Structures are given as C-alpha cells and as structure tokens.
Amino acid sequence: MKRPLILLSLVAVLGLGALGLWGPPSLASEIDRDRLVKSAGAAGPIVIVGLMTLAVVASPIPSAPIAMASGAAYGHFWGSI
Numbered sequence: 001m002k003r004p005l006i007l008l009s010l011v012a013v014l015g016l017g018a019l020g021l022w023g024p025p026s027l028a029s030e031i032d033r034d035r036l037v038k039s040a041g042a043a044g045p046i047v048i049v050g051l052m053t054l055a056v057v058a059s060p061i062p063s064a065p066i067a068m069a070s071g072a073a074y075g076h077f078w079g080s081i
Contacts, residue, residue: 037073044073 037044048070055063071079 033073040073 040047048066051066052063055061055066067079073079
C-alpha cells in the first residue's frame with residue numbers, strides 16, 4: 001500500500017517542480033531569444049562558462065540545465081561551442 005502512494009507522491013513532486021522551473025507551456029513561446037542574447041552581451045558566454053566550471057567542480061550542481069539554457073539562448077552550434 002505504501003509503494004503506490006510513494007510513487008504517486010514522487011510523480012506529483014516532479015510535475016510541480018517542472019511547472020515551477022519552466023512555467024506554463026505557453027511561456028516558452030513568449031521568450032525572445034534575440035533580445036535575450038543582446039541584453040546579455042559579451043558577459044553571457046562568460047557566465048555560461050563560469051556556471052559550467054562551477055557545475056564540474058561542485059558535484060551537486062547539474063550541468064544539463066546549464067547546457068540546455070546555453071543551447072536555447074545561442075542555438076545548437078554556438079551553444080555547444
């Protein structure tokens with residue numbers, strides 16, 4: 001009896017966490033990538049490199065969200081570089 005309740009609780013927590021991180025599904029279409037990159041300026045790539053370095057050094061920080069944000073902001077090619 002406890003196992004299904006634990007699994008249901010876990011799914012609910014993950015779903016609410018995803019909603020909190022990414023917001024409602026329509027929010028992604030409202031983000032203007034060009035304006036975001038222009039507002040970050042030259043500091044944007046430096047901040048991403050710093051965050052990736054911090055993620056490698058401090059193991060509890062996951063690097064996947066940083067890489068996904070880099071790809072979303074700068075595109076697949078430039079975000080990978």
